Amino acid sequence: MYLNSLINIAEEFVNKLIIPIEPRKMWVSSDVTKASRISHINQKGFCISKYGDAGYGELVKQGKYSKEMRFRDELVGKSVDILRPFIREHKITHICCVPSRRSELVKDFAARVAKSLKLDFVDILEKTPAKQQKKMENSAYQCANAYKSFFVKENVTAPLNILLIDDVVDSRWTFTVCGYRLMEAGAENIYPFALADSSNRED
Secondary structure, three states: HHHHHHHHHHHHHOOOOOOEEEOOOEEEOOOOOOEOOOOOOOEEEEOOOEOOOOOOOHHHHHHHHOOOOOHHHHHHHHHHHHHHHHHHHOOOOOEEEEOOOOHHHHHHHHHHHHHHHHHEOOOOOEEEOOOOOOOOOOHHHHHHHHHHHHHEEOOOOOOOOEEEEEEEEOOOOOHHHHEEEEEEEEEOEEEEEEEEOOOOOOO
């Protein structure tokens, strides 16, 4: 009984984990960017687990590779509970997601979160073919890859305050570029949110 209690306490601690997503403020030198300050910078965001860890991190991993290609309702519910006061505080009116050419997993999750929060879901980002960032360890390649991959759809004006959702955050370049594109298109504040962090950062 004592061991089970300790396990339950540990799981509860893990399930309350909030990991900040610090905004990148500088471009790195690459074939498409100069080492300079980013003109449109995201607000500080957060995620709710460490990818693959016990609790929600494991649910995220299972959801990414499930046959249903759909994250469990438990992840939607947890996200909504945590996001509700955040949404209210920052006057967020719309939810957008990082697009994928491989599946509708993130889009489906983001739309369900938006519906639960009674916010408008806007599908205004698009992705061109590119390599997977996880396979590129060099930050310059990751930056350039994201910069050449993500764009706002033509003739779209982005809402002012947007929650930008992805399933997993690693290098932060995807969030950085997607937020940059949305602000180029008229948004004022972009707040990143991910289900899990898969990076090895210590900061």
